Structure formats: structure tokens, C-alpha cells
Amino acid sequence: MPRLSEGNHLAVANPLPKDAASELDPSRCPVRDVLDHIGNKWTALILLTLQAQAQRFSELHRAIPDISKRMLTQSLRELERDGLIERRVYPTKPPSVEYRLSSLGESIMVPLLGLVEWAERHHADIRQARVYFDGARDSEPA
Amino acid sequence: MPRLSEGNHLAVANPLPKDAASELDPSRCPVRDVLDHIGNKWTALILLTLQAQAQRFSELHRAIPDISKRMLTQSLRELERDGLIERRVYPTKPPSVEYRLSSLGESIMVPLLGLVEWAERHHADIRQARVYFDGARDSEPA
DNA sequence: CCGCATCCGTAACGATACTG
DNA sequence: CAGTATCGTTACGGATGCGG
Numbered sequence: 001m002p003r004l005s006e007g008n009h010l011a012v013a014n015p016l017p018k019d020a021a022s023e024l025d026p027s028r029c030p031v032r033d034v035l036d037h038i039g040n041k042w043t044a045l046i047l048l049t050l051q052a053q054a055q056r057f058s059e060l061h062r063a064i065p066d067i068s069k070r071m072l073t074q075s076l077r078e079l080e081r082d083g084l085i086e087r088r089v090y091p092t093k094p095p096s097v098e099y100r101l102s103s104l105g106e107s108i109m110v111p112l113l114g115l116v117e118w119a120e121r122h123h124a125d126i127r128q129a130r131v132y133f134d135g136a137r138d139s140e141p142a
Numbered sequence: 143m144p145r146l147s148e149g150n151h152l153a154v155a156n157p158l159p160k161d162a163a164s165e166l167d168p169s170r171c172p173v174r175d176v177l178d179h180i181g182n183k184w185t186a187l188i189l190l191t192l193q194a195q196a197q198r199f200s201e202l203h204r205a206i207p208d209i210s211k212r213m214l215t216q217s218l219r220e221l222e223r224d225g226l227i228e229r230r231v232y233p234t235k236p237p238s239v240e241y242r243l244s245s246l247g248e249s250i251m252v253p254l255l256g257l258v259e260w261a262e263r264h265h266a267d268i269r270q271a272r273v274y275f276d277g278a279r280d281s282e283p284a
Numbered sequence: 285c286c287g288c289a290t291c292c293g294t295a296a297c298g299a300t301a302c303t304g
Numbered sequence: 305c306a307g308t309a310t311c312g313t314t315a316c317g318g319a320t321g322c323g324g
Contacts, residue, residue: 030265031190031258038257039181041297048173057306068298073307083271094305095304104267111256115180116173118253123172125246129225183317199286210318215287236285237324 037082042067042075044112047101050085051109054100084108179224184209184217186254189243192227193251196242226250 038044042064049055049063061072076099079085084105088098101109180186184206191197191205203214218241221227226247230240243251 030261032187033265033268034257034261035181035186036183039177039183039186041178041181044177044181045174069307070299070309071297074297081272081275082268083275084268089306092305095307097306104264104271107264108260111253111260114253114256115176118250119172119176122246122249123175126175126224126226129246130223133223133225211287212289212319213317216317231286234285239286 037078038112040075040078042071043079046072046075046079047084047105047109047112048116050099050101050105051113054098056096056098060099079105179220180254182217182220184213185221188214188217188221189226189247189251189254190258192241192243192247193255196240199239199241202241221247 038047045064045067046060049060055063057072057076060076061067061069064072067075076085076087080087080099083102085099086102088100090096090098180189187206187209188202191202197205199214199218202218203209203211206214209217218227218229222229222241225244227241228244230242232238232240
């Protein structure tokens with residue numbers, strides 16, 4: 001099995017020239033960058049929702065009820081900024097805005113759906129492991 | 143393209159029996175459950191690191207320098223709890239502990255590496271989209 | 285060496301109210 | 305309808321120090 005770009009995502013061991021970065025630059029690590037985003041609790045859900053078809057703001061809101069407007073807006077902005085979705089404004093009255101996956105956004109669906117599929121397939125295993133772990137925790141000290 | 147289990151990950155539209163859950167149960171949604179975990183900023187990195195080979199606590203710490211011991215411990219516990227990694231204690235003196243992927247953990251590497259590969263392949267696109275977006279933002283209001 | 289506990293700053297997030 | 309602004313809370317996460 002290939003190991004990909006050997007230790008690239010691990011924080012650079014070489015301590016950086018001098019004082020260049022008081023903090024190591026995470027934007028230089030594709031893995032962290034992308035993973036942080038899809039882990040942003042909502043972004044993945046939004047992408048998944050948009051994968052079915054383009055949606056308007058309130059449709060998205062209805063599809064994901066437990067997100068606040070604030071977070072929805074913010075997440076959409078991020079996705080748009082990253083070029084994963086496109087935002088189209090129709091100057092109707094009242095105005096309507098439609099969000100859709102860009103081609104880049106579509107391309108991430110492939111690995112993302114892979115993860116989704118894994119999640120659905122192995123969720124039972126995880127839940128089982130959890131109850132075992134939690135059970136063993138307080139029945140062990142016999 | 144298959145849409146998987148139609149709208150499962152979206153918060154259940156059916157408003158739950160009565161008062162059952164004041165909050166909708168995210169643990170019943172595999173997608174959210176898994177995505178939240180791998181998005182936990184460190185878990186994915188740890189899995190990626192362990193994929194190469196089993197590692198001891200301090201080896202992991204060296205491999206991912208910018209994680210605190212606290213977070214490393216915590217993340218490892220979570221992963222162990224979910225059955226993705228195994229923890230082996232060697233009663234040497236001083237004691238040494240080794241972490242390795244479980245078979246379940248190995249199985250998640252496939253989709254995870256898919257995402258990693260996507261990230262590496264498209265990171266340039268994302269960065270470019272960002273500068274474009276940010277640039278357009280404050281040059282637009284002409 | 286491994287890992288837990290405490291303290292504390294920060295940001296993420298939600299709720300609400302208001303604008304075009 | 306599609307946001308923005310403000311506020312308050314919560315939790316994440318880092319630093320440090322102790323114990324096995």
C-alpha cells in the first residue's frame with residue numbers, strides 16, 4: 001500500500017529557517033486543510049445535501065434543521081470561497097439564492113461518499129466497540 | 143450516481159414521537175458520527191501516522207509535534223473506544239505503550255486515503271479559488 | 285515513559301433581533 | 305427570502321504539574 005507523500009501532513013520536523021513562523025503553517029498541508037474543513041461539523045452535510053440537487057438557502061435550512069442561520073451562512077461562504085460550491089442570485093422579488101456544487105465540489109463527493117459508505121457500513125461496529133469499552137471501564141476493577 | 147441512504151444523515155424530518163429528545167440524536171446518524179470524529183483535527187492525522195506502523199506514545203508525539211499530550215491522549219482514547227486502534231501495554235520498566243490500527247481502523251484507511259489523495263490533488267485549486275474570492279471581495283465595490 | 289488532572293484563554297456555536 | 309450584527313455560552317485545546 002502506498003504511503004502517499006511520505007510524512008507530508010505531519011508537521012514539518014525541520015524547525016523552519018529562523019523566526020519565520022511562530023506557528024507552523026497549516027495551509028501548506030493539504031491534508032490538514034481539507035480535513036479541517038470537512039470536519040467543520042456542517043460542511044460535509046451541506047455538500048451531501050447539495051449533491052442531490054441545487055438548493056436555495058431556506059431549502060438547505062430545512063434539510064438541516066439543527067443548524068443556525070449564522071452557521072449556515074458562514075459554512076456556505078467558506079465552501080464558496082474554497083470553490084466547492086457556486087452561489088447564484090436571482091434578482092426576483094423577494095430575492096432567491098441558489099447554491100450548487102461546482103465541478104470541484106462534485107469531485108470531492110467521490111472520496112466523501114466513500115467515507116459515508118464506510119460510516120454506514122461500520123457504524124454498528126463502532127457503537128458496539130463503544131459499549132464494550134465503556135462497559136469494561138467500570139466492571140474491570142473487580 | 144447512487145445517493146446512498148436517501149437523506150439519512152440529514153436531521154430526521156419526522157419530529158420524533160413526542161418529547162423523546164429535546165435534542166435530535168446525532169449518534170443515530172452514522173455520517174455525522176464518523177465525520178465529527180475524523181474532523182476532530184487530530185484523529186485523522188493519528189490514523190495516518192499509525193498507518194505506516196504501530197507507534198509508541200512518544201513516537202506519535204514526535205510525529206505530530208504540534209499536538210499537546212493532553213489532546214494526544216484524549217484522541218487516542220477516543221479512537222480506542224471506537225475500536226479503530228488497539229492499545230498494547232508492555233510491562234517494561236519504564237513502561238511502554240504501543241498503538242496500532244485495528245482491522246476496523248485499517249478498513250477506514252481506504253476511504254480516508256481517498257480523501258487525502260483528493261486533498262493533495264486539488265489543494266492548488268482550492269488555494270487559487272481562495273485568492274480569487276478574497277481578491278474579488280475588496281476590488282468589487284468599484 | 286505514559287497519562288491524568290487542573291487551570292485558563294480562545295473560538296466555535298446558538299439565539300435573537302434587525303436590514304434590504 | 306436571504307442574510308448581517310450582537311451577545312452570551314459552551315467546548316476545545318494548550319500549558320503545566322503530579323502520579324504510576
